[in-house]
Amino acid sequence: MSEERYGEFVLVRRHGDGGVGHVAELALDRPKAMNAVSTEMARSIAGACAALAADRDVRVVVLTSTHERAFCVGADLKERNSFTDADLVRQRPVARGAYTGVLELPVPTIAAVHGFALGGGFELALSCDLIVADRTAVVGLPEVSVGVIPGGGGTQLLPRRVGAARAAELIFSARRVEAVEARELGLVDELVEEGRDREAALALAARIAGNSPVGLRNAKRALRVGYGMDLRAGLEVEDAAWRATAFSGDRAEGVAAFNEKRKPEWPGE
Numbered sequence: 409m410s411e412e413r414y415g416e417f418v419l420v421r422r423h424g425d426g427g428v429g430h431v432a433e434l435a436l437d438r439p440k441a442m443n444a445v446s447t448e449m450a451r452s453i454a455g456a457c458a459a460l461a462a463d464r465d466v467r468v469v470v471l472t473s474t475h476e477r478a479f480c481v482g483a484d485l486k487e488r489n490s491f492t493d494a495d496l497v498r499q500r501p502v503a504r505g506a507y508t509g510v511l512e513l514p515v516p517t518i519a520a521v522h523g524f525a526l527g528g529g530f531e532l533a534l535s536c537d538l539i540v541a542d543r544t545a546v547v548g549l550p551e552v553s554v555g556v557i558p559g560g561g562g563t564q565l566l567p568r569r570v571g572a573a574r575a576a577e578l579i580f581s582a583r584r585v586e587a588v589e590a591r592e593l594g595l596v597d598e599l600v601e602e603g604r605d606r607e608a609a610l611a612l613a614a615r616i617a618g619n620s621p622v623g624l625r626n627a628k629r630a631l632r633v634g635y636g637m638d639l640r641a642g643l644e645v646e647d648a649a650w651r652a653t654a655f656s657g658d659r660a661e662g663v664a665a666f667n668e669k670r671k672p673e674w675p676g677e
Contacts, residue, residue, distance in 0.1 A: 415452030430467040450506035457509030482527025507560035520609035531560030553582040
């Protein structure tokens with residue numbers, strides 16, 4: 409395993425042989441503030457995501473936390489308390505860059521959540537394709553209780569998970585949802601025992617990473633772009649993604665490996 413730091417508060421670990429593994433772990437590492445997202449931290453998240461997006465060796469990204477009792481408690485309100493309106497305007501694109509950086513990663517992404525994942529913290533998790541949570545997890549979008557609204561994608565991502573009415577109830581009430589109910593409502597996808605969220609997410613990532621990197625990227629593109637379109641338009645998106653995969657080296661290797669009863673050696677192109 410190799411490690412690379414982005415600024416003071418973000419750590420990227422590569423899992424695999426020689427540190428060049430296909431699973432990248434993006435760890436939020438601001439434990440003294442329960443990973444509250446400051447301007448500096450937002451800039452580092454965006455920078456790490458840009459580097460991971462450009463790395464063709466990366467097949468899966470897992471978003472984790474180094475804090476024992478929290479995934480991320482959202483925006484740094486202590487920093488925000490000192491802002492003028494002009495400061496807030498200037499910070500907005502930096503903050504958005506963190507959330508869109510995770511959302512636009514071209515490979516499958518998994519959030520490993522324990523403890524508090526609130527506001528922007530839950531929005532970082534929602535920006536991932538899958539969320540694995542342990543039984544200590546508490547999630548929610550409480551922004552209206554402090555005079556703002558979810559601004560990291562929450563008003564758009566949450567209804568795509570749980571439907572418009574359920575998202576409205578959760579956002580308007582600002583309530584926090586504990587792990588078992590979160591799983592029942594579909595706010596998280598997998599519930600594991602306390603302390604096992606990172607382990608389970610990395611294990612899932614390793615399984616996913618064994619598949620075709622070309623297939624994974626194109627499947628994600630089809631899922632993301634086609635969602636919300638009418639069926640006919642969505643099927644055209646799928647067809648384009650299929651064509652981009654079907655004539656790749658990965659497809660040729662996958663078929664050959666299947667017939668030769670061996671593990672594929674994906675060329676990734």
